Amino acid sequence: MPSWTRVSWIVVAVAVVVGVVVGTVTWAIIGRGPSPPELRNLDWWENTVIYQIYPRSFKDTNGDGIGDLRGITSELEHFVDAGVGAIWMSPIFSSPMIDFGYDISDFYDIHYEYGTMADFEELVSRAHELGIKVLLDYVPNHASTESDYFKRSVAREPGYENYFVWADPVIDSQNNSRVPSNWISQFGGSVWEWNEIRQQYYLHQFAVEQADFNFREPAVRQEMLNIMRFWIEKGADGFRLDAIPHLFEANPNDHGGVYPDEPLTGNMFLTSDQPGYTTQEHVRDLIELYDVVYEWRDFVDRWQEDNQAETKVLLAEAYANITMTMLYYGNERGRIGAHFPFNFDFITSLSAKSNARDFVYVINRWLTYMPRGQVANWVFGNHDNNRMPSRFRTNMVDGLNGLNMMLPGVAITYQGEEIGMRDGYVSWEDTVDVSACNQGNPDNYLEYSRDPARTPYHWNNSTSAGFSTSQSTWLPVAEDYREINLQAQKEAERSHFKVYQSLTRLRKEPAVSHGDHHIQALSKNTLVLVRHIITYDTFALVFNVGTETDTVDLSTITLLAEPMTVYASSIFSRRVPGDTVPLGEVTLQPGEALVLQAPPT
Numbered sequence: 001m002p003s004w005t006r007v008s009w010i011v012v013a014v015a016v017v018v019g020v021v022v023g024t025v026t027w028a029i030i031g032r033g034p035s036p037p038e039l040r041n042l043d044w045w046e047n048t049v050i051y052q053i054y055p056r057s058f059k060d061t062n063g064d065g066i067g068d069l070r071g072i073t074s075e076l077e078h079f080v081d082a083g084v085g086a087i088w089m090s091p092i093f094s095s096p097m098i099d100f101g102y103d104i105s106d107f108y109d110i111h112y113e114y115g116t117m118a119d120f121e122e123l124v125s126r127a128h129e130l131g132i133k134v135l136l137d138y139v140p141n142h143a144s145t146e147s148d149y150f151k152r153s154v155a156r157e158p159g160y161e162n163y164f165v166w167a168d169p170v171i172d173s174q175n176n177s178r179v180p181s182n183w184i185s186q187f188g189g190s191v192w193e194w195n196e197i198r199q200q201y202y203l204h205q206f207a208v209e210q211a212d213f214n215f216r217e218p219a220v221r222q223e224m225l226n227i228m229r230f231w232i233e234k235g236a237d238g239f240r241l242d243a244i245p246h247l248f249e250a251n252p253n254d255h256g257g258v259y260p261d262e263p264l265t266g267n268m269f270l271t272s273d274q275p276g277y278t279t280q281e282h283v284r285d286l287i288e289l290y291d292v293v294y295e296w297r298d299f300v301d302r303w304q305e306d307n308q309a310e311t312k313v314l315l316a317e318a319y320a321n322i323t324m325t326m327l328y329y330g331n332e333r334g335r336i337g338a339h340f341p342f343n344f345d346f347i348t349s350l351s352a353k354s355n356a357r358d359f360v361y362v363i364n365r366w367l368t369y370m371p372r373g374q375v376a377n378w379v380f381g382n383h384d385n386n387r388m389p390s391r392f393r394t395n396m397v398d399g400l401n402g403l404n405m406m407l408p409g410v411a412i413t414y415q416g417e418e419i420g421m422r423d424g425y426v427s428w429e430d431t432v433d434v435s436a437c438n439q440g441n442p443d444n445y446l447e448y449s450r451d452p453a454r455t456p457y458h459w460n461n462s463t464s465a466g467f468s469t470s471q472s473t474w475l476p477v478a479e480d481y482r483e484i485n486l487q488a489q490k491e492a493e494r495s496h497f498k499v500y501q502s503l504t505r506l507r508k509e510p511a512v513s514h515g516d517h518h519i520q521a522l523s524k525n526t527l528v529l530v531r532h533i534i535t536y537d538t539f540a541l542v543f544n545v546g547t548e549t550d551t552v553d554l555s556t557i558t559l560l561a562e563p564m565t566v567y568a569s570s571i572f573s574r575r576v577p578g579d580t581v582p583l584g585e586v587t588l589q590p591g592e593a594l595v596l597q598a599p600p601t
């Protein structure tokens with residue numbers, strides 16, 4: 001027996017003896033308390049914080065007023081500092097930028113304003129060194145009409161004829177030629193656009209320049225996998241799947257050879273070219289699309305297995321009802337899909353008007369419908385919706401970040417939420433969002449515009465908020481950047497960023513990473529979320545979501561015990577970390593949130 005083996009046996013033997021002695025002594029001292037539960041090993045993504053970067057607005061390093069990949073690389077430390085585990089970037093691929101990158105002209109290249117492939121490789125390798133995962137935006141529903149795919153399809157090049165959804169005009173009883181169906185695009189106007197060269201209409205569920213791929217064409221399905229493989233091999237740790245509910249439209253073969261018209265919704269406030277004028281029975285949530293998502297999951301799982309790699313995650317962007325949303329996790333026949341569909345409930349079902357019972361109902365709805373064994377997730381904002389403090393109230397920032405970080409599963413932060421960034425003001429003249437430009441006018445464009453949530457990130461109080469050395473940026477910098485910026489929040493004794501940091505740290509506590517959750521409304525406006533696991537400290541978030549001061553009684557919560565201390569609190573709270581809070585009545589100001597730490601129960 002080589003001597004090193006003998007040494008290790010001795011070490012093991014000594015360790016066992018010491019372990020038994022220490023264990024026995026501990027047992028004798030603390031008595032017959034429950035032993036700590038075994039904490040299941042979590043895969044890297046199951047309890048992480050994912051941060052959405054809007055690359056155009058994150059950080060500009062070449063002074064053109066547009067964010068770039070080197071900007072992201074230069075600020076990767078911010079994510080380590082913030083306690084973020086993964087970033088997902090809105091599209092960074094070659095694009096004419098009609099829909100700011102969601103109209104991709106080359107799925108295999110980096111957009112020139114954002115940098116080069118070398119910049120991307122540098123970003124990934126630096127992020128991985130820092131332990132940050134990198135997720136890409138995957139846009140399968142459509143391609144730019146400037147893409148090679150589209151040009152070849154227009155020319156009916158062999159192999160590409162059916163890459164897109166092409167249709168002949170319909171001749172009506174008066175012998176007039178018209179569009180194939182009454183379907184309306186998400187950005188207004190018909191989904192059908194005439195192509196002179198091919199003498200057919202093509203379908204676009206979004207802008208005219210975004211032609212929908214034909215997912216009934218096997219070559220398209222294969223190409224989608226090629227794209228996925230390409231970026232995985234470049235080091236991507238997964239994908240956010242864009243606009244998935246729109247992958248398929250009704251098949252004319254099931255409707256006597258025609259594209260069926262949608263029934264009208266009867267909404268009298270809309271004109272016939274506005275989304276919402278017709279229903280969307282034939283253009284979204286078609287059951288066929290789920291098989292494509294399941295196919296993608298099989299693909300990434302197989303790649304991962306073949307390459308002995310860490311998990312590659314798929315996150316589905318799907319604004320759908322709860323049943324159709326949950327199907328993205330998988331179906332009852334055992335097919336599995338996305339690691340999770342984004343939970344948009346805090347965007348679509350809750351607002352400044354919601355009371356504590358609304359919050360509790362909406363949170364429990366997700367957790368109840370979610371299939372067993374799956375991982376939840378919580379989204380508070382993104383590049384398509386007004387920013388979180390603007391949709392709710394600015395005094396709710398810390399409480400909302402508290403819910404995000406303390407609810408079970410994955411927390412998702414949109415760029416700026418960690419410092420409480422609000423919507424920026426973007427005048428009609430400065431408006432660039434295709435949704436607003438197509439559907440809006442100087443009086444109503446803000447109803448359609450996504451620009452206010454996309455203004456540049458606030459790094460500090462100097463030129464263009466430290467986003468760019470240029471005074472002129474692609475969207476104006478919000479005026480409040482002098483008060484709301486990262487540097488100021490790092491220097492302040494109390495700030496949203498500091499609360500955010502302590503909340504992301506809190507996620508490592510066993511009660512939060514592995515514990516049970518218990519949520520209830522203590523009054524009309526105050527809710528409590530308790531995270532609990534035996535033998536470890538319990539944590540509770542108490543949050544007044546209303547506009548009036550509220551007093552609630554914590555003594556009814558049996559999972560809590562004294563002495564309770566404040567772990568984190570809203571920046572305006574009179575209570576600061578370390579303060580003791582009695583297990584009795586507590587009064588909260590409007591919007592105030594407290595995270596309490598209590599001994600094991």
Ligand SMILES: *[C@@H]1O[C@H](CO)[C@@H](O)[C@H](O)[C@H]1NC(C)=O
Nearest residue numbers: 170171172173174175176177
């Ligand atoms: C219908 O229109 C086409 C093309 O405009 C024309 O060639 C054809 O004669 C018309 N048929 C009838 C029945 O009017």
Ligand SMILES: *[C@@H]1O[C@H](CO)[C@@H](O)[C@H](O)[C@H]1NC(C)=O
Nearest residue numbers: 281284285320321322323324
């Ligand atoms: C969700 O939508 C699907 C398809 O449109 C429909 O069949 C189902 O009844 C809806 N479910 C709920 C809970 O609204």
Ligand SMILES: *[C@@H]1O[C@H](CO)[C@@H](O)[C@H](O)[C@H]1NC(C)=O
Nearest residue numbers: 459460461462465466467487
């Ligand atoms: C603000 O941030 C920019 C970009 O990081 C930096 O170049 C600049 O020096 C900063 N200004 C101040 C006053 O810290």
Ligand SMILES: *[C@@H]1O[C@H](CO)[C@@H](O)[C@H](O)[C@H]1NC(C)=O
Nearest residue numbers: 460461462482487488489491
């Ligand atoms: C700008 O920020 C720096 C650093 O946070 C601070 O010391 C300075 O007072 C600020 N200047 C203004 C005009 O707000």
